[in-house]
Amino acid sequence: MFNIFDQLNDQLLITDQVAKTQFCNAQKSIVHQHSSEKLKRYQALEQELQTFLSIATDIHAILNEHLEIISCNNGFQNILGWEESEVLKKNYVEFIDYPDAVQIITAINECKASGQVATDIAKCKCKDGKYKWIEWRGKYIANKKIHLLTGRDITLQKEQEEERLAKREAEELEMLKDEFLINMSHELKTPLNVIYMTLQLESEEIKSALEKNGQGIELNILKRHDKIIQRNVYRLLRLIRNLTEIAKLESDEYRLNFTNCDIVSIVRQISLAVADHMQSTKVKITFDTDIQELITACDPSAIEQIMLNLLSNTIKYRKDESKVRVSLTVKDNKVRVTVKDNGIGIPKTELEYIFKRFAKIDTSLNRKCEGSGTGLTVSKYLVELHEGSIWAKSQLNKGSSFIFEIPIVQISDEKDIYYGSTSQQIEEKCNIEFSDIYDI
Numbered sequence: 001m002f003n004i005f006d007q008l009n010d011q012l013l014i015t016d017q018v019a020k021t022q023f024c025n026a027q028k029s030i031v032h033q034h035s036s037e038k039l040k041r042y043q044a045l046e047q048e049l050q051t052f053l054s055i056a057t058d059i060h061a062i063l064n065e066h067l068e069i070i071s072c073n074n075g076f077q078n079i080l081g082w083e084e085s086e087v088l089k090k091n092y093v094e095f096i097d098y099p100d101a102v103q104i105i106t107a108i109n110e111c112k113a114s115g116q117v118a119t120d121i122a123k124c125k126c127k128d129g130k131y132k133w134i135e136w137r138g139k140y141i142a143n144k145k146i147h148l149l150t151g152r153d154i155t156l157q158k159e160q161e162e163e164r165l166a167k168r169e170a171e172e173l174e175m176l177k178d179e180f181l182i183n184m185s186h187e188l189k190t191p192l193n194v195i196y197m198t199l200q201l202e203s204e205e206i207k208s209a210l211e212k213n214g215q216g217i218e219l220n221i222l223k224r225h226d227k228i229i230q231r232n233v234y235r236l237l238r239l240i241r242n243l244t245e246i247a248k249l250e251s252d253e254y255r256l257n258f259t260n261c262d263i264v265s266i267v268r269q270i271s272l273a274v275a276d277h278m279q280s281t282k283v284k285i286t287f288d289t290d291i292q293e294l295i296t297a298c299d300p301s302a303i304e305q306i307m308l309n310l311l312s313n314t315i316k317y318r319k320d321e322s323k324v325r326v327s328l329t330v331k332d333n334k335v336r337v338t339v340k341d342n343g344i345g346i347p348k349t350e351l352e353y354i355f356k357r358f359a360k361i362d363t364s365l366n367r368k369c370e371g372s373g374t375g376l377t378v379s380k381y382l383v384e385l386h387e388g389s390i391w392a393k394s395q396l397n398k399g400s401s402f403i404f405e406i407p408i409v410q411i412s413d414e415k416d417i418y419y420g421s422t423s424q425q426i427e428e429k430c431n432i433e434f435s436d437i438y439d440i
């Protein structure tokens with residue numbers, strides 16, 4: 001039966017169908033309209049971006065996973081002189097100078113792993129054979145497996161920075177030279193003046209004694225004068241020795257004479273000889289070790305010189321009642337010698353500085369102690385030539401410890417063992433090393 005409701009329903013269905021079709025068509029037309037607008041917008045944007053990249057002063061490039069350049073702007077040509085055809089499909093690292101290339105590869109790998117933007121500076125090769133400094137920034141786009149890269153020419157900045165640095169270094173060098181000249185002339189003039197004055201006194205005495213037919217000449221006075229002259233000659237010898245040694249050590253001309261030695265005997269002998277040399281003073285030097293004998297290959301003269309420098313410093317920078325303890329221990333196949341004093345100490349900030357050439361904490365020319373600031377520099381070089389190290393610990397007004405360590409090694413085909421210099425040789429070395437300490 002024809003039902004009014006069915007008829008209505010059918011009518012509605014037809015209307016719905018038409019509405020649906022009309023809606024879909026309208027939708028399609030909107031989508032089409034939208035996509036073509038979007039496409040136009042994208043195309044315009046791409047055009048702008050292309051123009052922007054072509055006028056950009058920086059390098060812009062896209063690299064594939066193997067770091068080959070797959071696209072770039074004309075930055076390569078403008079900055080480095082390479083045309084696009086010479087750059088495309090080439091590995092980006094080829095355009096970077098060797099040591100910097102390693103660093104750049106590390107930075108690229110790090111940025112790939114972290115997803116962060118990487119920045120690095122590298123020296124890059126220009127087509128004309130010159131180099132330019134480029135500051136690179138890069139990011140890895142993981143879903144496309146490409147690297148986006150920009151590079152800015154910072155050669156001018158770098159050159160200006162280098163110029164500034166070179167100027168500062170030259171100024172510092174000039175200052176160091178002036179300081180050195182002032183110091184050296186003081187160090188040379190002082191003993192020479194003393195020698196000159198003593199010789200003048202002596203010749204006056206000899207002259208007046210000659211006038212009295214050799215009468216009235218005081219041998220004791222002559223002997224004292226002799227001692228003063230000798231000490232000051234030693235002082236000059238020490239200064240010149242240290243200066244020549246520093247020059248040789250710094251130009252790699254210095255050679256050690258390695259021989260199998262009993263280092264315990266060498267350190268003990270020198271410590272006891274200095275203790276003897278100091279007998280007239282309140283300085284007490286002790287030597288302490290549990291080791292009877294320790295054979296190691298070293299240069300015995302160098303070890304003696306290091307010991308004499310450290311011991312003479314404990315005397316120079318002592319306070320009234322001076323106690324010095326020398327100890328020798330072995331750890332990790334190294335022999336360690338410690339020279340500890342209870343002297344004036346060194347400020348913490350100066351501890352690194354004292355091993356530098358001509359370093360002195362009190363630089364005033366009327367300072368209490370004489371010294372050229374060369375002893376510790378020579379000692380450091382000598383220890384390092386033994387593949388060892390030297391350092392200091394100190395507390396102001398309480399005292400200092402100077403510690404040096406050298407590896408224990410032996411020369412297998414050498415049978416003789418050296419036990420140290422003769423007491424006469426050590427005495428001569430003490431005379432030279434202690435010559436700038438006037439109150440002993």
Ligand code: ADP
Pocket residue numbers: 309313314316317341343344345346354359360361362370371372373374375376377400
């Ligand atoms: P110098 O010939 O002037 O003594 P060194 O190179 O041996 O030269 O020492 C450098 C400086 O280190 C000294 O001028 C002094 O200021 C400081 N110094 C070295 N040893 C000691 C020490 N045992 N106690 C205090 N200061 C020291």
